[in-house]
Amino acid sequence: MIGSHAALDPAARRLMAEIGPVWANDIQGHRDLVLRAYGPVLARAPRAGAAIMRDIAYGAEPRQRLDYIVPADARGAPVVLFVHGGAFVRGDKRLSEEVYDNVLFWFARQGFAAVNVEYRLAPASVWPGGADDLGLAIAWVRANIAGLGGNPEAIVAIGHSAGATHVGTYAYDPAAGYLGRDLSGIVLLSPRVRIDASKENPNAAGVIAYFGDDPATYAVRSPVTHAAASTLPAMIAIAEYENPLLDVYALELAYVLARARGRAAPFIRLAGHNHMSLVAHLNSGEAELGEAIADFVRRPA
Numbered sequence: 001m002i003g004s005h006a007a008l009d010p011a012a013r014r015l016m017a018e019i020g021p022v023w024a025n026d027i028q029g030h031r032d033l034v035l036r037a038y039g040p041v042l043a044r045a046p047r048a049g050a051a052i053m054r055d056i057a058y059g060a061e062p063r064q065r066l067d068y069i070v071p072a073d074a075r076g077a078p079v080v081l082f083v084h085g086g087a088f089v090r091g092d093k094r095l096s097e098e099v100y101d102n103v104l105f106w107f108a109r110q111g112f113a114a115v116n117v118e119y120r121l122a123p124a125s126v127w128p129g130g131a132d133d134l135g136l137a138i139a140w141v142r143a144n145i146a147g148l149g150g151n152p153e154a155i156v157a158i159g160h161s162a163g164a165t166h167v168g169t170y171a172y173d174p175a176a177g178y179l180g181r182d183l184s185g186i187v188l189l190s191p192r193v194r195i196d197a198s199k200e201n202p203n204a205a206g207v208i209a210y211f212g213d214d215p216a217t218y219a220v221r222s223p224v225t226h227a228a229a230s231t232l233p234a235m236i237a238i239a240e241y242e243n244p245l246l247d248v249y250a251l252e253l254a255y256v257l258a259r260a261r262g263r264a265a266p267f268i269r270l271a272g273h274n275h276m277s278l279v280a281h282l283n284s285g286e287a288e289l290g291e292a293i294a295d296f297v298r299r300p301a
Helices: 010-019 027-044 101-109 129-148 162-172 204-211 223-229 246-261 288-298
Strands: 053-057 065-069 077-083 113-117 150-160 185-189 234-241 267-274
Touching: 010 027, 010 267, 027 101, 065 101, 065 129, 077 101, 077 129, 077 162, 077 288, 101 113, 101 288, 113 129, 129 150, 129 162, 150 162, 150 288, 162 185, 162 223, 185 288, 223 246, 234 246, 234 288, 246 267, 267 288
Parallel strands: 077 113, 077 150, 150 185, 185 234, 234 267
Antiparallel strands: 053 065, 065 113
């Protein structure tokens, strides 16, 4: 286990310690506390030399937009493409003034071309709409990133929470039709890779809005159901304090991949962190997870 909110001041660290064990009691309220705690730290954090290019259209719909940074001296840089969460019905590539720009800044500082993807939400967009939007974003990167200094042959998609579902669907589900096309690897953070609308799931309404109200379809639409057939390199990370069941589903995916491939995928459980801080702490000065992901992007395996 690694991680400790080391970048925060003592009062904020105490707050994280207090809300961690009761995270699931008020996910949205606790999320807002995390954003407020990390905002000032991220505002002071180092940033890449190049500016963020914002709201670039990769499709015709208003939410089919992306932001990117490519370091000024980049030549053939690996590409990191981040897909945010939001229980399928909410979320934004700029959740706050600092999050998720912090993801762009961290990976650009590592020398990568970094992309944040916005996508359509349920109920306007239903399964497999998230994977379809990801496919369009990847196509935009493939067509444009070489001219900006990135390597279109080295794209790793990183998804968080519902965003990880979309990445998993893109990577694994044959019904979606992509099977990881044009990716060299995926990183799944707090991934909802098994679909359920059970009473234990506080975001069951979002699942129903996106996947439909027929539970009989949930197993076949779960990325983990199809993962064993894939050889695409994958990394998984979870927080100690997760939304209910996401840690269980991540472990199930790790088991499925290990059994199919005969070796374990990289797996990290970030001690002391919660579902939101798993991403919000990137570029804050606490670098263990960020460095592990960067190593994976350089050498997917």
